[in-house]
Amino acid sequence: MDEQRLITFTQxxxxxxxxxGEEQAAAARVADEMRALGFDTVEVDGNGSVIGVIQGAAxxxxxxxxxxxxxxxxxxxxxxxxxxxxxxxxxxxxxGRGGADMKGAIAAMVHAAASLERRTLHGRVVVSASPLExxxxxxxxADVMAAYPPDCVVIGEATGLNLARGGRGRAEIHLRTIGxxxxxxxxQLGRSAVLDMMRVIAAAExxxxxxxxxxxxxxxxxTDIISEPYPGHSVIPSLCRVTYDRRLxxxxxxxxxxxxxxxxxxxxxxxxxxxxxxxxxxxxxxxVFQTEKFFPAWLFDEDHWFVAQALAGLHGAGLxxxxxxxxxxxxxxxxAGRAGVPTIGFGPAEEHDAHVIDERLAIADLLAAARGYxxxxxxxxx
Numbered sequence: 001m002d003e004q005r006l007i008t009f010t011q012x013x014x015x016x017x018x019x020x021g022e023e024q025a026a027a028a029r030v031a032d033e034m035r036a037l038g039f040d041t042v043e044v045d046g047n048g049s050v051i052g053v054i055q056g057a058a059x060x061x062x063x064x065x066x067x068x069x070x071x072x073x074x075x076x077x078x079x080x081x082x083x084x085x086x087x088x089x090x091x092x093x094x095x096g097r098g099g100a101d102m103k104g105a106i107a108a109m110v111h112a113a114a115s116l117e118r119r120t121l122h123g124r125v126v127v128s129a130s131p132l133e134x135x136x137x138x139x140x141x142a143d144v145m146a147a148y149p150p151d152c153v154v155i156g157e158a159t160g161l162n163l164a165r166g167g168r169g170r171a172e173i174h175l176r177t178i179g180x181x182x183x184x185x186x187x188q189l190g191r192s193a194v195l196d197m198m199r200v201i202a203a204a205e206x207x208x209x210x211x212x213x214x215x216x217x218x219x220x221x222x223t224d225i226i227s228e229p230y231p232g233h234s235v236i237p238s239l240c241r242v243t244y245d246r247r248l249x250x251x252x253x254x255x256x257x258x259x260x261x262x263x264x265x266x267x268x269x270x271x272x273x274x275x276x277x278x279x280x281x282x283x284x285x286x287x288v289f290q291t292e293k294f295f296p297a298w299l300f301d302e303d304h305w306f307v308a309q310a311l312a313g314l315h316g317a318g319l320x321x322x323x324x325x326x327x328x329x330x331x332x333x334x335x336a337g338r339a340g341v342p343t344i345g346f347g348p349a350e351e352h353d354a355h356v357i358d359e360r361l362a363i364a365d366l367l368a369a370a371r372g373y374x375x376x377x378x379x380x381x382x
Contacts (some may be wrong), residue, residue: 001115003367006107010249010366011087013103014096023048023131024284028068030129033227038112048285049130054113056381063380064126064150065373066141066371067106068133073353080357085351088180092363096245099361101350105156108366112373121381135281137295138334143337147177152306153335154376156347158354161319161368164345165297165307168332169248171257172277175251176201177270181238190236194227195361196270197240203264212249215323219247248297295329295338306342313379327351346372
């Protein structure tokens, strides 16, 4: 494996700005690298996912390594000390948006797969660089898995070079209270949807949520509140909408996360509507996704065959990972949470390195991740 070429490739990906829905430059660079490294098949599907295949010398399992090409944006006025799209390397760290989340992992996956001796592989390696993960976890990956059904999946999100055997899910909950408009000089003639929503929010703060020893607590976080009409010129607001970000634990369903709000409505007498939010986003190819924003949590036992083999592969690569779980949501919400395919997470950087000012990735961790992916693939396909 050409380590300097891997580093340069990662820099190129960071320089290719790729906010969600604008991943075409990064996708093209991934496809070019796969072709140059000799992947047997390279294609870009209708969603904009880049898919590369390495075919082994004998039949066997299919292992899918997935990373996402999109990144979160750059907030106006945020004081980055380095160009977020410069890909500069200083003090052994590569700086730029997406370095940690997760272009470094994509680069490491591509080079790791290409560097293995095909004659030693029983099966095939599929590497996917998928779009829109930051807004719709797993939606693009679902089509990759339909085209190349895997026996097991590796998610490259940051784990600090540890092995994640589970991860929280995510749901977006939309609440709406319905009041009765009136002139604000006679508020007693109406019913304020905002005051009703305040009662709902106060009750929601008292909802008891479960916790996992591995993943931590489930979370219910209020993220926005909007009243209508807005601005409210001399009128009592008749509608109020809020959004909650609900972080999920394994086994939680959409019905279960909405149930407490039905109880709040019944107990408070508030006219309240609660639903899982719908997301609509366009891929850079023009394809439009519309999906319910419920992305399940997932967990595999320590002695699951894939967890055990991946751990052995990492040990064989000279790494000493702990078993862990993601605290955030990943594309594994589909591969493991919905499809039930054995999945683990392994990647460079730490979870707290994602989405931050001066996002950075240690070069040593990038190279270690590439060795780790080699080890996992070899353990499964040897």
